[in-house]
Amino acid sequence: MARTRKALPIQYILTLTLTCLTAPLLFANVARFVAPIYGHFLASQYHFHAATASVLIGGVLGYFKAPKNARLPLSIGIASLLGLMIGYMRFSFDYSGTLGSMLGPLVSMAIVYPVLGLQTAALVSRLPQKKMDSALLVCGVLVGSFLNAQKVDTLVRKLLDVKTCGIIDLAIYGWITLAFLDALDMWPRTGDLPSPALQEKKTNTDGKGEKIERKRASGKRGEKETGVQSTTPLPSSDSSSVMSKSFNLILAIALPLLLRSSFNGGLQCNLPSVDQPEQHGKYSILARAESVTGYLSVIEDPNFHDGTRFLRCDHSLIGGAYLQYEMDSVFGSFYYLDFVRFVARKKDDTEKALQIGLGIGVTTRSLTLHTSIQVDLVELDPVVYTYARKYFDLPEPHSVHFSDGRAFLDDAPDGVYDYVLHDVFTGGLVPSTLFSVEALQNVRRVLKPNGVLALNYVGTLHSLATKSVIKTLHTVFPNLECYTEDPKETTGPDAIYNIVFFASSKQIVFLPPSEDDMARGGLYAEFLKTFDDHRVDLDFRAVDGELMTDKKNMLPQLQIESAKKHWKVMRKLFGIEFWGV
Structure with missing residues (x-):
């Protein structure tokens, strides 16, 4: 059986x-x-x-x-x-x-x-x-x-x-x-209380050691006669047990x-759409969402420079704008990627730029509003694009692709773009897959022969992470130029700053800006005027770093120190009152 x-x-x-x-x-x-x-x-x-x-x-x-x-x-x-x-x-x-x-x-x-x-x-x-x-x-x-x-x-x-x-x-x-x-x-179950069983074991006289078990249950004869299982009422001593187990039942729920x-608090709890600005101390939340890249919020400080608006992703600012100054970028170095168009090169009637990583759209907005360059935008997070359009006056680009930047590059056709604008820093680090030899070879492939890459990286020039980025860039592109923010921001043990690299297969020479460019005013004109002063004179061939490939890429480990420094910088800019809203 x-x-x-x-x-x-x-x-x-x-x-x-x-x-x-x-x-x-x-x-x-x-x-x-x-x-x-x-x-x-x-x-x-x-x-x-x-x-x-x-x-x-x-x-x-x-x-x-x-x-x-x-x-x-x-x-x-x-x-x-x-x-x-x-x-x-x-x-x-x-x-x-x-x-x-x-x-x-x-x-x-x-x-x-x-x-x-x-x-x-x-x-x-x-x-x-x-x-x-x-x-x-x-x-x-x-x-x-x-x-x-x-x-x-x-x-x-x-x-x-x-x-x-x-x-x-x-x-x-x-x-x-x-x-x-x-x-x-x-x-406790009152209708199914078992009686003690009696087990008897006997040993066979033939020496085989066979065990015979016999069970006797009390009330068995009554069951045979009446066909009803006998029940035993709970003793009064079990009432305390019932109370105890009732308490357990209530406690469990x-x-x-x-x-x-x-404790119903938390940044990611209760995230309805914000129809009206929510006031949190001196800050107003205009929008917030939990999305692909993390916790996003649009925060406004009405007192800072007569009104400043920031786009936050987790513990990082991916952009900010002055409300009273035509949405001028709070971070002037974000305009550096726009300056790629001043590189001397033979230009076609129609120029195209590929922007990988949007932020609040400083570069995309500048190129779309003030030039005839067609911008194809690649952004991983659709909410970032929505917020940039709604709260930071981003005009509609030529095309928008919600995709991983590396995946887009792998499938993009050859020789299409005059410029590739590469800015994917957030949260203290960059994705290593977009900084490998193979990724940069794809960038070079999608560029025209005289095209230019503008790549933003955040770190320090003397760190092994930055040196590895430089070595990998120079392996793919023979011509490099490097620019940083204000030199005052590049000193000190906790210094961390934006470093923009311009890379091309051809020699890189920047032409002077036109009067119309300077007439834009604001931080754009200020940074354009002093752009040459921020050039870093480096012998890129002598930089000793790690060559980063898809198979061997140490960038995540190398960025640990810069991530710590970035956290400290963010805390110096704003305290927990800002990050906790």
Whole structure:
């Protein structure tokens, strides 16, 4: 006769589903939640290591220490920590200036690590067969899920149309459900109280050692006669047990929800469209959204230079404009990419420029309004483009492509563009895939033979990261020129500044601007007038850096120091009052 397999308890199936799904989602979304305060790169730097350690510790506890009666406390504990999570992280932001860019993210995300550990312990303790290899498999699967957390997060967001706080709320409701089922499982049943069984073992006289078991159940004769199972009423001493388990049932639901409702703050919580400016101290929020590149907001300071508007992405400013000065850029060096058109070269009747990375559209706006150059725009984040159009007077470019810049370059036709404008810095670093030899070879391929690349990089001239960018650029383009911001901004231990490289297959010579160009006034005319003073005289052939390729690209590691410096610079510009709105 075939042996039937015992069905798995619903609590085990739910624990398995919750842990495997919420672990990568929590891993991804707590980093998203703190990114507006620390930047995504710094928030993620040690996150994987801490999460992995939490899972391994939880696996050990679940295998060796967690008794069966700990299941309900584990479920309630996890749900309660999740309910407290948003409030704790929001509270920790007030101390970000003191904690700094390295310790701060770990302290802010500290609450998620016990959650990940307890989830692992809960799952391991419920395994149908608690074996070491099964426990190791659980830990391995969860750690592996962290490596694919962004993909899981993207899929869930698309399917359920939820944001960061919504995903944390889903995790809360899931663990509340499990805690409720665990509490029900402990509820005393009055109609099915088993009587003690008597087992007798006899040894055969033939020496074979056969064991015979005989079970006697009290009330069996009555069952045969009446056909009704006998029931035993609960003793009065069990009333306290009923009260205790009723309390557990209420606690499993009420405590996590109470904690969550008490701390309902957060930059990514409650993100409706802003119909009217929201006042936060001296700042006004005109728009905000959680999007592809992070937390975006348009913030206005009515007092700074009679009104200044900024576009923020996480802990970085990707542009700003003076409202009383025809939306003149706050950061004058952003106009440098526009100056690419002053390079002496034979020009066609129709010139085309490829802009990779928009910001608030300083260069695209300048070229579109004041020249006949057709600009093809490539921007990863559609919300950035929407905000630039609505709040920073960006005119409609010749064409717009919402795409990864590297993917667009790989598929773009040869010899199309007179200029490529490359500006993808945000959050303290640049994507390394757009700075490899192969990426720059694609830039050279899409340029006309006498075309020019203008590339913005943020760092310091003497860092290994910048030297590696220079070496890689010079490997692809034989002719380079380099310009920086005000020399006063390039000194000091924490200095970090915009560095714009102009690269071409032909010699680079800048022609003087026309009277019409100078007549534009503002920071544009000021930076154009002093442009030659910002040239850096470098022997590019002698620069010793790392050659960056798609297979070997050290730029992410090399940018750690510049990311820290960028965070400090942003905090000098604005305090937590600005970054916390």
